[in-house]
Amino acid sequence: MVLTAALAAPWWLPALDTFAQTSARPLDERVRTAKIERGGLSLDIPVVVETGTSVPVVLFADTSKLKEGVRVERLGILAPKNPRPVAMEIELGKWMAQARITTNIRLGASQSVIGVAQLSDGSYWQHAINVVLTGSACYDGT
Amino acid sequence: MSTQPRPGQNARLIVPRLVQPNEEFAVRLLIQHPMETGFRRDDSGKPIPANVIETINMEFEGETLFKGHVLNALTANPSITVMMSSKKSGSLRANWRDQDGNTGSISAEVKVVGA
Numbered sequence: 001m002v003l004t005a006a007l008a009a010p011w012w013l014p015a016l017d018t019f020a021q022t023s024a025r026p027l028d029e030r031v032r033t034a035k036i037e038r039g040g041l042s043l044d045i046p047v048v049v050e051t052g053t054s055v056p057v058v059l060f061a062d063t064s065k066l067k068e069g070v071r072v073e074r075l076g077i078l079a080p081k082n083p084r085p086v087a088m089e090i091e092l093g094k095w096m097a098q099a100r101i102t103t104n105i106r107l108g109a110s111q112s113v114i115g116v117a118q119l120s121d122g123s124y125w126q127h128a129i130n131v132v133l134t135g136s137a138c139y140d141g142t
Numbered sequence: 143m144s145t146q147p148r149p150g151q152n153a154r155l156i157v158p159r160l161v162q163p164n165e166e167f168a169v170r171l172l173i174q175h176p177m178e179t180g181f182r183r184d185d186s187g188k189p190i191p192a193n194v195i196e197t198i199n200m201e202f203e204g205e206t207l208f209k210g211h212v213l214n215a216l217t218a219n220p221s222i223t224v225m226m227s228s229k230k231s232g233s234l235r236a237n238w239r240d241q242d243g244n245t246g247s248i249s250a251e252v253k254v255v256g257a
Contacts (some may be wrong), residue, residue: 054217062160079215083181087215090222093206097166097227105215106179 039125040065043077043115048132052107061099061125072099074118081111083098107133148244150175150195155236155250163254165230169207170223171236173246177240195220195240199223202252230257235236 040062049055061072077087087105105107107113110133117125152174161167163238173195180192198210216222235249 076212077215081217083179084214086212088210089205089212091209091211093201093208095202095205095207095226095228096224098225102168102223102226103221104217106217107215 014098034126036126038127039117039119039123041112041115041117041125043127043129045113045129045131046088047129047135049107050134051131052109054104055131056067056102057113058102059115059117063099066119067121070119070121072117073120074116075101076103076116076118078114078116079107079111080103080114081109082106083108087113090122107131109133118125149193149242150238150240150244150246153236153246153248155234156250157234157252160253160255161228163257164227166225166227168223169200169226169234170221171198171248172221172242173198173238174219175240177216177220195238195239198222198236198238200224200234200236202226202228202234203230207234213223228252228254230254 042058042060042062044058044060045055057077059075059077063072070090074089074091076089078085079087088103090101092099095126109142112128112130112132114126115128116130119125150173154170154172156168156170156172158167174195175195177195178190178193180189182190184190189208195210195213195216198205198208198213200209207223207226210222211219231252231254233249235247237245237247239245
């Protein structure tokens with residue numbers, strides 16, 4: 001499932017490139033020209049957590065300043081130092097009142113957690129928060 | 143172990159009892175699932191095979207509310223909360239499937255005042 005996401009020039013690749021935390025493959029033309037900005041994206045995640053087993057996160061894309069008809073198509077959370085860097089990826093349907101997801105994720109290490117939003121006009125929003133961890137969720141402590 | 147329910151069978155879909163037309167309200171989906179990452183080992187040192195929920199589809203009246211494609215880092219017993227609004231009452235339905243092929247679904251009724 002990670003593989004299929006990585007093969008077809010994934011939409012979140014610009015975010016990884018900007019932060020250069022993982023060795024992402026060279027970007028293809030489609031994403032190379034994508035404009036990336038903070039936009040109306042906010043990522044709400046604790047800055048220091050005791051364990052990565054369950055980290056509450058709220059990803060919200062404020063669309064109120066957007067032009068009519070432009071909507072958020074996808075929201076994603078990237079944790080580049082997790083064994084599987086794409087933490088989650090969600091496609092939004094028309095019933096969504098706000099581009100907002102609230103959930104809990106696992107983190108394997110202290111890292112910059114990146115929130116990404118793909119808009120229907122082809123632009124990307126992203127925002128990263130550095131999260132410091134005192135324990136991991138992905139490996140046993142042994 | 144055979145008496146244990148298969149993962150992902152137990153779930154809750156929480157919506158408010160009654161909402162106003164076009165009011166924004168939270169829809170909360172909770173699934174009982176270990177979300178095994180594949181990086182843990184059991185007592186004898188054997189790796190525990192990965193089994194996470196691959197996809198979650200949530201629909202309202204047959205149209206997509208959200209689709210989760212990649213849910214690698216969700217915690218055990220994941221919960222996802224999203225905001226929706228509607229003019230009319232209808233039924234909300236969620237389906238999911240994990241890597242072992244276990245599927246589950248749950249539905250809830252959204253009641254809108256006067257519709």
